Every structure is written in C-alpha cells, then in structure tokens.
Amino acid sequence: MGVRGERVVVIGGTAGIGLAVAEEAGREGARVVVASRRRESVDAALERLPQDAEGRVLDAGDESAVRDFFAGLGGYDHLVYTAGEALLLESVAESDLGRARGFLETRLWGAYMAVKYGAGSIREGGSVVLTTGTAGRRPLPGTSVAAALCGAMESLTRALALELAPLRVNAVAPGVVRTRLWRELGEEERAGLFDSVAGSLPVGRIGEPADVAEAYLYLLRGGYSTGSTVVVDGGTVLV
Template sequence: MSLRGQRVVVVGGTSGIGFAVADTAVRDGAAVVVASRRQESVDAALRRLPAGAEGQPLDATDETAMRAFFERIGAFDHLVYTAGESLLMASVAESDLAQARRFLDTRLWGAYAAVKYAAPVIREGGSVVLTTGTAGRRPLPGTSVAASLCGAMESLTRALALELAPLRVNAVSPGVVRTDLWREMSEEDRAGLFESSAATLPVGRAGTPQDVAEAYLYLMRGGYSTGSVVTVDGGGLLV
C-alpha cells in the first residue's frame, strides 16, 4: 500500500491541503507534479518539497491551458484536485454573483476540466481524488455558495465514478482546517473560529493540512474505493 514508483499530479498543490498531499506523496515514494496559477507559488512550493517533485503554472479556469497541461504531463497514475480561492462567505442578499461564479469556476468547473483532460492519460489502476467540504451536509448562514459547491462536488464524484469506471473517482470532505482559505477573515475572527472549533469538536482541536492529506493518500492507494466521500472533520458532523 505505497505510492512508490507512481506519478501523482496535484492541481492546487502549492499551498494548504494540496501542498500537504504533495509533500506526503513524495515522502511515500511518488513522483509528484504540482500546479498552481502563479509561477512564484510553484517555485516557492518546490523549494519546500523534497526531491522528486516538479511543478508548472496552470490557470484552472482556462480550458485551453488545462488541456495543454495534461498533454505535456503525459501518462501518470493519480490526479488530486484541491485548487480554490479563499472561502466565499456572504448572505444571499449581500452576495456578488460575479464573485460567486469565479468561485465556482475554479472549484467546480476547474475540477471538471481537469478530469476531462486527465482521464485519458491516467494509467490503469489509477484514480482521481476531488475536494468537497462539510458545508454541503451542514451549511451555516452565509455559506450558500460553498454549500452549493460541496453538494455539486459530491454528486459529480459519484457520477464520474460510474462514467469513468474502472478509473476510480473519490473525494475528501474536510471540516475546519488551518489553511489560507480563511485569509479573507480578520486575524481575530480566524483565531476565534479555530478556538470555537477546538472547544466543540470531539477531537478537541481544529484540523491541519497534514491530517487531511492522509485521506487523499488512502484513496489513491486503496483499489476498492470509488464514488466515496471521506469526511475528515474531527467529528464536526456529529455535534
């Protein structure tokens, strides 16, 4: 149950959960390619990742760029998609529809395009692991866009698992995790979020990217999971 000798592409792999997945996969023996919109982000990630990683810039909202990216990459074993801007939180009345569409362009349609152009070059026995979130099953006020995305990603995962079989397609659903996705909140609000989560979660703390990365590796390694959504939320859906 190792990724040794396999090739993993992580779109969104230069920060947060994506970086943790890339780092863990390299340490497990995989050759990893990380992709992100900005070249400087790719360069910074490669300086931190162990030997065995490479990277390229990629705008996940540009279908032409996505197609060209996978044509350059060639055959590989596992696609992980974690790309996304900071979480969009606003009431329906105060929402900016253009901003909401951009949010979905990266997280939903970017994932869709990545699968479309990656699937033909994923080797036999390979997999796709997408990213959703617990807002789809436990939304809060102000999370209508995020909740809509999460519901869509879970449905997309199940549909692709059937359509692309025997290629395995799964998703990971993180809860509150200490990443840059919360950067639009003030430092005080972020600290309050993590503190309140720690107080209510059964595990007694907010999650880290490394906590969640293990779920992605499990889904890549395990040959009997497809159409599954693995929740890693410290027990948040229970309380």
C-alpha cells in the same frame, strides 16, 4: 497498494492541503507534479518537495490552459484536485453573484475540466481524488454557495466513478482546516473562528493540512474505493 514509483499530479498542490498531499506522496516515494497559478508559489513548494518533483504554472479555471497542461504532461497514475479560491462566506441578500460564480469556477468547473482533459492520461489502476467539504452536509448561515458547491462535488464524484470506470474517482470532505483559504477574514476574526470551532468539536481542535492529507493518500492507495467521499472534519457533522 502504495504510491511508490507512481506519478501523482496535484492541482492546487503548492499550499495548504494540496501541498500536504504532495509532501506525503513524495515521502512515500511517488514522483509528484504540483501545479498552481503563481510561479512564486510553485517555486516555494518545490523547495519543500523531493528533488524529482515537478512544478508547473496553471490557471485551473482557464480551459485552454488546462487542456494544454495535460496534453504536455504525458502519462501518470493519480490526479488530485485541491485548487480553490478563498472561502466565500456571505449571506444570500449580501452576495455578489460575480464572486459566487468565480468561487464555483475554480472549485467546480476547474475540477470538471481537469478530469475532462486529464483522465485519458491516467494509467491502468490509477485514480482521481477531488475535494469537497462539510458545508453540504452541515450548512451554516452564510455558506449557501459553499454548500451548493459541496453537494455538486459529491454528486459529480459519484457520476464520474460510473462514467469513467474502472478508473476510480473519490473525494475528500475536510472540515475547518488551518489554511490560507480563510485569508479573507481578518486575523482576529479568523483566530476567534478557529477557537470557537475547536471548542465545539469532539477532537478539541481544528484540522491541520497533514490531518487531511492522510485521507487523500488512503484513496490513492486503496484499489477498492470509488464513488466515495471521505469526511475528515474532527466531528463537525456531529455537533
């Protein structure tokens, strides 16, 4: 029921939640492959991971690159997809449709392509874990694109769980987590947001990547979960 000795591929695994998943999987004895767009990010992640970890440069929004990545990867046991651009927070009236499409390109279509080209190499008993969020369940002003994405990812997870069975497909929905995805906000605005959210949550703090990584590992280990979305949000959807 563990991941020791298994090969875990984490696309978006060089920072934030993805890196935390890779680190935890490595601590549990998995052989980890991390991939992201920038070579420097890959190299920095490998400094923090076990010596047998592998790092690949991959633009998750480039179909030919994704296809070639999986064609050269060989067999593995689990696919985790956490790749994504900085969070897009803007009103419908002020939205830039080009940016909105780009936001969906990596997070939604990137995940779709990873499953399309990567599922066939996953060994028996393996799984896929995708990433969504709480905006689809509790949207706020300025989160229309994020809410649309989250709803789509949850629906995609359920559909893939049926289409690809017995391969298990699940998702994790983090709340507000202290990662670089909030980098579009200024430092003062970001700190104010984190303080405000922390004060409103039942747990009294915002999430850290390691908090959320536990949910991914649970889904990798658990052989009886599929089509599920695990919410790890400190109680965001309750308040």
